[in-house]
Amino acid sequence: MYVSRGAGTRAAAAVLGAALLIAGCSSGDGGEEDKKDIDVGPGITQQPKGTDLFWVNPDGNAAEQVKNYEEAGKKTEAEQIRKIAQQPTAEWINPENPEEQARGFTEAAAKADREALLVVYNIPHRDCGQFSGGGAADGDAYRAFVDSVTKGIGDRPATVILEPDAVLHMVDNCTPEEFHEERYALLSEAVGKFKSLPNTKVYLDAGNAGWGKPDDISEPLHRAGIDQADGFSVNVSNFYSTEDSITYGKELSAKVGDKHFVIDTSRNGNGPYTEGDQNERWCNPPGRALGETPTTKTADPLVDAYLWVKRPGESDGECKGGPKAGQWWADYALSLAKASA
Numbered sequence: 001m002y003v004s005r006g007a008g009t010r011a012a013a014a015v016l017g018a019a020l021l022i023a024g025c026s027s028g029d030g031g032e033e034d035k036k037d038i039d040v041g042p043g044i045t046q047q048p049k050g051t052d053l054f055w056v057n058p059d060g061n062a063a064e065q066v067k068n069y070e071e072a073g074k075k076t077e078a079e080q081i082r083k084i085a086q087q088p089t090a091e092w093i094n095p096e097n098p099e100e101q102a103r104g105f106t107e108a109a110a111k112a113d114r115e116a117l118l119v120v121y122n123i124p125h126r127d128c129g130q131f132s133g134g135g136a137a138d139g140d141a142y143r144a145f146v147d148s149v150t151k152g153i154g155d156r157p158a159t160v161i162l163e164p165d166a167v168l169h170m171v172d173n174c175t176p177e178e179f180h181e182e183r184y185a186l187l188s189e190a191v192g193k194f195k196s197l198p199n200t201k202v203y204l205d206a207g208n209a210g211w212g213k214p215d216d217i218s219e220p221l222h223r224a225g226i227d228q229a230d231g232f233s234v235n236v237s238n239f240y241s242t243e244d245s246i247t248y249g250k251e252l253s254a255k256v257g258d259k260h261f262v263i264d265t266s267r268n269g270n271g272p273y274t275e276g277d278q279n280e281r282w283c284n285p286p287g288r289a290l291g292e293t294p295t296t297k298t299a300d301p302l303v304d305a306y307l308w309v310k311r312p313g314e315s316d317g318e319c320k321g322g323p324k325a326g327q328w329w330a331d332y333a334l335s336l337a338k339a340s341a
Contacts, residue, residue: 102152131317
């Protein structure tokens with residue numbers, strides 16, 4: 001049973017002009033850590049650095065939607081989408097101009113005195129050819145992609161979530177065995193390259209609380225380079241509760257050298273969807289809600305942060321009336337926001 005698929009990607013054209021982001025960002029004033037910066041968009045501000053050190057993109061899809069709703073006089077809808085727009089969400093690096101994207105996001109974040117949160121999601125044979133299928137053409141193309149991202153990050157602060165589902169899909173037999181050895185090598189090399197940067201943290205993805213047992217993925221994580229990484233990520237693009245994710249993460253941590261972990265809480269406010277086709281419960285399920293807002297102040301010392309890795313409002317794939325994976329879907333964004341506290 002595949003329960004972790006559908007990790008969304010950015011639309012290809014979204015950040016070709018990433019360097020332009022810098023001009024629209026707050027520079028921060030170096031004052032009190034819990035003081036918000038000046039507006040960086042349609043009433044969008046950076047979150048207090050003492051609570052959440054990650055950068056809010058003032059030009060993200062949610063911020064643009066807030067602006068559009070306000071211009072259309074839809075104040076109620078604008079305020080709902082603001083719940084998403086005002087929170088830091090991950091930037092998914094796509095294979096078109098990855099160096100420019102990584103540089104643009106990290107420079108903009110540094111200018112705002114914040115840290116960029118990036119997702120690297122381009123492993124060959126990605127998502128087993130499903131809604132988020134694709135990825136680099138081969139191992140050499142993937143290595144070149146990672147090299148470009150690392151060059152773009154440079155010495156600026158960044159946290160990288162590495163390849164959602166890539167290890168899990170080897171364990172659950174979604175990815176054919178003939179590709180396993182190369183994938184382990186590519187992941188391990190990628191971890192090493194990101195960790196060679198002076199101010200970059202990397203979390204290797206480790207599935208979610210609903211897919212299986214930590215015993216089944218611990219050794220594959222070792223082979224994929226977890227020993228070099230800062231830790232692992234759980235619940236990316238999924239809906240399991242924070243409590244269940246902490247339980248799963250702590251059990252897994254004990255098997256991989258007590259590594260710390262981060263949890264994607266972007267859409268887990270109402271927990272997982274338990275009705276309908278179990279093979280598509282992860283894909284644009286109805287009735288879900290935003291989860292805990294991003295923060296480094298978590299309920300357990302092993303949990304480094306609650307993050308919004310999956311960008312709320314971006315589709316999981318062409319299911320339940322949704323657009324292609326990673327594309328903005330305003331109606332779904334509104335349903336997530338309205339269902340949250």
